[in-house]
Amino acid sequence: MKIAVACDHAGLQLKNVLIEEMQKAGHEVKDFGTYTEESCDYPDYVIPTAKAVANGEFDRGVVVCGTGLGVSMTANKVHGIRCAVCHDTFSAKATRQHNDANMLAMGQRVVGTGVALEVLKAFLETDYEGGRHQRRIDKMMALEKQQ
Ligand code: RB5
Numbered sequence: 188m189k190i191a192v193a194c195d196h197a198g199l200q201l202k203n204v205l206i207e208e209m210q211k212a213g214h215e216v217k218d219f220g221t222y223t224e225e226s227c228d229y230p231d232y233v234i235p236t237a238k239a240v241a242n243g244e245f246d247r248g249v250v251v252c253g254t255g256l257g258v259s260m261t262a263n264k265v266h267g268i269r270c271a272v273c274h275d276t277f278s279a280k281a282t283r284q285h286n287d288a289n290m291l292a293m294g295q296r297v298v299g300t301g302v303a304l305e306v307l308k309a310f311l312e313t314d315y316e317g318g319r320h321q322r323r324i325d326k327m328m329a330l331e332k333q334q
Pocket residue numbers: 195197198252253254255256257258
């Protein structure tokens with residue numbers, strides 16, 4: 188899969204671990220930054236990442252900040268993005284099966300590396316179930332056209 192990733196200063200270490208894992212698993216990863224622990228503003232990195240996922244350049248996106256919250260809120264402002272904050276494997280699996288989430292957000296200050304790697308694996312390896320869920324996603328995404 189082609190995966191776009193980004194973080195802020197508070198998510199750098201976890202992002203780097205996730206990138207290494209995705210590359211090991213054979214995924215093509217593009218890192219949109221940030222690349223240092225110098226304080227920065229997550230929208231500067233998340234917006235280009237989310238746009239690249241929304242326009243089909245990448246299959247999925249993975250974003251990390253201190254909590255996972257700011258990066259997910261930002262990504263979800265981009266039309267076409269369904270970004271889920273997940274710190275457990277049940278949620279990561281469910282958001283793929285039911286919500287067809289195309290971006291995952293995690294918080295480096297919230298979750299340990301071991302759990303984060305399992306969450307990532309569940310997110311990348313779980314398929315969308317379609318069926319009744321499509322109707323709900325269609326209603327959700329229709330908002331983007333109305334507003
Ligand atoms: C940075 O201090 C922190 O606010 C940021 O990483 C993120 O957690 C915001 O939602």
